[in-house]
Amino acid sequence: VKSTGGNASLIYDEKMADPAFEYFALQGEFRKALIQNQFILHYQPKVNIETGEVIGVEALVRWNHPTKGLISPAIFIPLAEESGFIMELGAWVIEETCRQIRAWKEAGPFNIRVAVNVSVRQFIQQDVVILVKETLKKEGLPPNCLEIEITESVFVKHENIIQDAIANLQDIGIRVSIDDFGTGYASLSYLKQFRANTIKIDRSFIRSLPEMKDDAAIVSAVITLARKLNMDVVAEGVETKEQAEFLLGKGCSDVQGFYYSKPLPAEEVPKFLEKKSG
Numbered sequence: 391v392k393s394t395g396g397n398a399s400l401i402y403d404e405k406m407a408d409p410a411f412e413y414f415a416l417q418g419e420f421r422k423a424l425i426q427n428q429f430i431l432h433y434q435p436k437v438n439i440e441t442g443e444v445i446g447v448e449a450l451v452r453w454n455h456p457t458k459g460l461i462s463p464a465i466f467i468p469l470a471e472e473s474g475f476i477m478e479l480g481a482w483v484i485e486e487t488c489r490q491i492r493a494w495k496e497a498g499p500f501n502i503r504v505a506v507n508v509s510v511r512q513f514i515q516q517d518v519v520i521l522v523k524e525t526l527k528k529e530g531l532p533p534n535c536l537e538i539e540i541t542e543s544v545f546v547k548h549e550n551i552i553q554d555a556i557a558n559l560q561d562i563g564i565r566v567s568i569d570d571f572g573t574g575y576a577s578l579s580y581l582k583q584f585r586a587n588t589i590k591i592d593r594s595f596i597r598s599l600p601e602m603k604d605d606a607a608i609v610s611a612v613i614t615l616a617r618k619l620n621m622d623v624v625a626e627g628v629e630t631k632e633q634a635e636f637l638l639g640k641g642c643s644d645v646q647g648f649y650y651s652k653p654l655p656a657e658e659v660p661k662f663l664e665k666k667s668g
């Protein structure tokens with residue numbers, strides 16, 4: 391069993407050791423998996439550590455594979471992007487999230503925003519704005535119940551498409567975050583090009599806080615930068631009290647991480663909200 395960082399783990403068997411074999415085996419199974427409801431969403435709370443309030447949750451997809459167990463999205467999302475399956479999976483994630491929000495709302499008070507991850511590739515391959523609009527309408531939900539986190543694993547051109555999509559989402563009242571800020575391609579040029587509402591500081595900068603002076607300097611600079619650009623900032627991957635205190639001291643009160651909660655199955659979310667609010 392190889393730990394993949396989240397609460398999901400990927401179980402390898404001997405004959406899966408060949409990466410090429412695994413690649414094609416997984417690709418072929420995607421469509422069947424979707425039909426058989428093997429994909430599930432877990433929801434990780436985002437907490438304001440100054441007020442103690444839960445400000446939102448992030449929907450994170452998992453593949454509950456019948457023989458391999460829970461497979462991390464870090465493994466299958468890149469494969470889904472390459473094969474084009476991300477269009478179907480991405481649509482399912484948005485639809486399932488909206489269905490879930492409606493179910494939560496029907497069961498009791500539920501006023502927090504739910505963030506959905508959409509990769510840059512998805513914006514190019516499908517009309518995310520129309521998909522989101524239609525799904526909200528279908529479920530009878532207001533746009534402010536949803537947020538889009540833009541993730542990036544490979545460099546893709548067509549910045550204009552993404553820029554327009556962000557503007558169109560914001561026009562209909564949906565907030566947009568830049569995910570994994572500071573890693574890969576999600577860098578300073580993104581801030582200028584994409585007028586997002588929120589920056590999410592990647593976990594890799596948070597991990598060795600507060601001891602690592604370099605990371606501490608980068609994190610406090612990003613917090614300052616966000617404030618100057620009138621953007622909100624969320625720190626990802628907060629695992630310790632010391633990290634939380636450091637962030638609060640620098641003026642970043644919105645955090646997400648195992649210290650507060652792991653991603654939770656849908657049915658545990660209302661309980662978590664209740665516990666936090668009193």
Ligand code: C2E
Pocket residue numbers: 395396397398434449450451462463464467483506507508509539541569570593626627628629646647648649653
């Ligand atoms: P992400 O969007 O950066 O999501 C945060 C990841 O960090 C999640 O991993 C979460 O479980 C993990 N995490 C949260 N807090 C902590 C912590 O304190 N410590 C540690 N070690 N890890 C923490 P997960 O669920 O495995 O997701 C991995 C990535 O897969 C996500 O990274 C996102 O880029 C992608 N992903 C997940 N769901 C979707 C989806 O529906 N669509 C797309 N396009 N990508 C998705």
Ligand code: CA
Pocket residue numbers: 448507539541569
């Ligand atoms: Ca994310």
Ligand code: CA
Pocket residue numbers: 569570590592593626
């Ligand atoms: Ca992230």
Ligand code: CA
Pocket residue numbers: 570
């Ligand atoms: Ca990430």
